[in-house]
Amino acid sequence: MNKSAPFDDLAGWLAALGRPAVLVELGALLLCVVLAWVLVWTTRRAVRNTDSRSILFGHKLVDGVMFPFVLLCLAYGARTLLAHVATVAVFRIALPVLIALVVIRVGVKVLQAAFSDTPLVRVLERSISWMAWVAMVLWVSGLLPLMLEELDQIHWKVGGAVLSLRTLIEGSLTAGAVLILTLWVSSALEARLLRAASGGDLSLRKAVSNALRALLMLIGLMVALTAAGIDLTALSVLGGAVGVGIGLGLQKLASNYVSGFVMLAERSVRIGDSVRVDNFEGVVSDINARYSVIRAPTGRESIVPNEMFIVNRVENLSLSDRRLWLSTVLLVPYDCDVDQVMQLLEAATLAQARVLRSPPPTVALSSFAIDGLEFTVGYWIADPENGQLNVRSDVNRAILQALRSQGIQVQPPQRPVAPQAADYP
DSSP states (O other), X not given: OOTTOOOOXXXXXXXXXXXXXHHHHHHHHHHHHHHHHHHHHHHHHHHTOOOTTOTTTOSSSSSSSHHHHHHHHHHHHHHHHHTTTSOOOHHHHXXXXXXXXXXXXXXXXXXXXXXXSOHHHHHHXXXXXXHHHHHHHHHHHTHHHHHHHHHHHOEEEETTEEEEHHHHHHHHHHHHHHHHHHHHHHXXXXXXXXXXXXXXXXXXXXXXXHHHHHHHHXXXXXXXXXXXXXXXXXXXXXXXXXXXXXXXXXXXXXXXXXXXXXXXXXXXXXXXXXEEETTEEEEEEEEOSSEEEEEOTTSOEEEEEHHHHHHSOOEETTSSOOOEEEEEEEEEOTTSOHHHHHHHHHHHXXXXXXXXXXXXXXXXXXEXXXXXXXXXXXXXXXXXXXXXXXXXXXXHHHHHHHHHHTTOOXXXXXXXXXXXXXXXX
């Protein structure tokens, strides 16, 4: 009798699980779990990985891909050793369970790292989990080979090729595995490229990351189509149709993608720049292949197509210099001492921590208005991303307090009054 022969019925499984050797298998499996935990913990400490989004290690050490993969390798080795001395039963169940767990962890973790947490991603995660567990149950029960043989009997002819339902399902699963692997590699490369990058360097690395992801996805798609049994030579006509579609209906979409790469390559707009686009001002928080995200100091975010940065006029407040000039205009009575007012205004402005000393603030008698003397106070700040309204408020409050301490009142602007009907003859 073959000691590792499959059990054909439920009675055989129950008889095998009731043998004393099962305790030895459970002990070996527990030892594999402990060894896998120690190896993964040691590896994580060695590489000093604490990223909660890590695909390999995860957040709690056992929720990443590496733990079930290492456990699967150890369990397979233990099963091979025990199969020489006894009939294995526990490992015949444990190995399919661990394989299903590895497939689920890889699919879920890669999707979470490659895409944001959207409802579609959650649906794909549940689909991967259900398919993996169903395949595991069919494998353990011995129904999987029978189902594959039945599916192989359902076939049809497409052109010169004969396709079966089994081939189609296996090709689809292979295509999905290739695409997930491609997403994993591109996510790992993107994380490594964007690590410890800032400013212009971050934008350049973002461009390289987007280009690598697009190239890997293209290669992965071609491999996946080949694995699914689709002849790539038949796609030449489709490629021509897609080219016509891009030239006509999809030109805006193609223009946005090209504009995104041009922006990142030229570094005319970088992540962290303060810009004003279409009367919306904020900081560029992300540059994607098709659009960019601008976050205003109020918390609002604007999704701007990349084409607007290329064809429209864009005010980049921090392209060559992050310093920003702000100003305050006020009126004081004509009988005030001009030199004293200018000294007070300059001292009050310099008292604010965010106001730069070099270049220093400027105070000018800008106009002789009807209601009084008009002064303009100009000053520079180096951190516009921290807000402009707050520093304006601090400077205005300091100016108002300094003038009132010397008995100088700020003149309110006089609004013109509309003539009444009684004023006309």
